[in-house]
Amino acid sequence: MVGLWRALASEEPVVRLVDPSRVGEPATPEKDEEALGECGGPPTTPEPVGVDGPPADDDTGNGESVGEQPELRSVLAGLPRSQWPEAVLNGVRTLAAAVLGYDSAEALDAEEEFFDLGLTSVTALELRDHLTTLTGVEWPADVLYDCPTPSALTELVVERLASEAA
Structure with a gap:
C-alpha cells in the first residue's frame, strides 16, 4: 500500500x-x-495550511513557526462576518490546491467541481481531514460529495462556524 x-x-x-x-x-x-x-519510507501528507496560503519553508512570516499555524476559527475571530466567506474560500482553495498538487489556490475555480479538478475518493478523505484540522470541526466522509465545489464547501463551513460562534 x-x-x-x-x-x-x-x-x-x-x-x-x-x-x-x-x-x-x-x-x-x-x-x-x-x-x-x-520504497523510501512511509508516505507523508502535506501540512494543513492557514487561510493565507502555505507558509514559507520554516516560517509563516508573522513570527509563528509552521507548526503553530492558527486555526481558521482564530483567523475568523479577527474578521467581521461579512469577510468570512472570502477568508474561508481562500482556505478551502489553498487546501484543495495542496492536496491536488496545484501550484496555487488561484488555479482552482471556486465553481468547478472538486472531482473535475482531479480529486479522487482517496484525496477527498485527505482534503476532509485537512479541513477538520483547519476548522476544528469533524466533517463526514462524504462532505465533498455533498458540497462538490469550493464555493459550496465554503458556504457549509461558514454556516457551521457561524452557528457555533453564536
Missing part, C-alpha cells in the same frame, strides 16, 4: 513487478520494514 501512496504522490511513472515467490507469504513486521525501505 505504501508503494501505491508513493506512486500517487509522484509525478513520475512507477511500475513495480511482483516477485511471484513472495506472493502468498504471510506478512511480518520484518517484511513491512523491508518493503518500507525499498
Whole structure:
C-alpha cells in the first residue's frame, strides 16, 4: 500500500513487478520494514495550511513557526462576518490546491467541481481531514460529495462556524 501512496504522490511513472515467490507469504513486521525501505519510507501528507496560503519553508512570516499555524476559527475571530466567506474560500482553495498538487489556490475555480479538478475518493478523505484540522470541526466522509465545489464547501463551513460562534 505504501508503494501505491508513493506512486500517487509522484509525478513520475512507477511500475513495480511482483516477485511471484513472495506472493502468498504471510506478512511480518520484518517484511513491512523491508518493503518500507525499498520504497523510501512511509508516505507523508502535506501540512494543513492557514487561510493565507502555505507558509514559507520554516516560517509563516508573522513570527509563528509552521507548526503553530492558527486555526481558521482564530483567523475568523479577527474578521467581521461579512469577510468570512472570502477568508474561508481562500482556505478551502489553498487546501484543495495542496492536496491536488496545484501550484496555487488561484488555479482552482471556486465553481468547478472538486472531482473535475482531479480529486479522487482517496484525496477527498485527505482534503476532509485537512479541513477538520483547519476548522476544528469533524466533517463526514462524504462532505465533498455533498458540497462538490469550493464555493459550496465554503458556504457549509461558514454556516457551521457561524452557528457555533453564536
